[in-house]
Amino acid sequence: MKVDSATIKKRYNRIAPYFDAMEAIMEGLFFKTWRKKLWSKVEGYHILEVGVGTGKNFEFYPIEAQLTAIDFSEKMLKQALHNKHRKGVTVALDLMDIQSLAFADNSFDTVIGSFVFCSVPLPVKGLKELYRVCRPGGQLLLLEHVISSNTFIAKLMNIINPVILTLIGANINRNTVKNVKACGFSSVRIDERSGPIIKLIEARK
Numbered sequence: 001m002k003v004d005s006a007t008i009k010k011r012y013n014r015i016a017p018y019f020d021a022m023e024a025i026m027e028g029l030f031f032k033t034w035r036k037k038l039w040s041k042v043e044g045y046h047i048l049e050v051g052v053g054t055g056k057n058f059e060f061y062p063i064e065a066q067l068t069a070i071d072f073s074e075k076m077l078k079q080a081l082h083n084k085h086r087k088g089v090t091v092a093l094d095l096m097d098i099q100s101l102a103f104a105d106n107s108f109d110t111v112i113g114s115f116v117f118c119s120v121p122l123p124v125k126g127l128k129e130l131y132r133v134c135r136p137g138g139q140l141l142l143l144e145h146v147i148s149s150n151t152f153i154a155k156l157m158n159i160i161n162p163v164i165l166t167l168i169g170a171n172i173n174r175n176t177v178k179n180v181k182a183c184g185f186s187s188v189r190i191d192e193r194s195g196p197i198i199k200l201i202e203a204r205k
Ligand SMILES: C[S@@+](CC[C@H](N)C(=O)[O-])C[C@H]1O[C@@H](n2cnc3c(N)ncnc32)[C@H](O)[C@@H]1O
Pocket: 008, 009, 012, 050, 051, 052, 053, 054, 055, 056, 057, 070, 071, 072, 073, 076, 096, 097, 098, 099, 113, 114, 115, 116, 119, 120, 121, 126, 170
């Protein structure tokens, strides 16, 4: 089941006002700890966060860095703007599609995202853009849920994927590690604390 960018955007625009409430339990139980681990690995001064959503990573932004964050959903970005002012965060927020970034080649020391490539309509195209804007030697950091390595669970995930995609615009059966490897990044590794579904992926350009 393939869904285009306009449809995914519409789904995120629709859920934007409820997004934080919808994820509150998972956020408190698991995601927050993972976000902390992800952001502890950031290097360099010029940092790009892709698919910023409502700005749940703001509290982990390094203080001595220049942050840029993008999202293609106007309504998610509106929530992020609200949270930026509320929390007093310094970040340039831009409405932009990961699949065609408006930044010059080699612009960022770290490109980072959490729970984004489940919904990017053309993930390999998007990852190639992340590679392009990352400087040579710079890093890609992703926190993603992926299809399980357990065959039985993977089959279930494939079966229910169309329902989840229709409801919230996210795929639960993506193989994002394989996709990162296919986009030119070197030394792609998974943090050893990762589980069978949630992966902290580190790669270098
Ligand atoms: C599941 S939310 C995660 C938001 C946030 N990163 C977090 O950890 O809470 C996925 C976000 O990615 C954004 N997104 C999906 N595809 C995108 C694309 N092609 N370009 C820019 N943003 C995209 C969605 O609009 C949404 O805000």
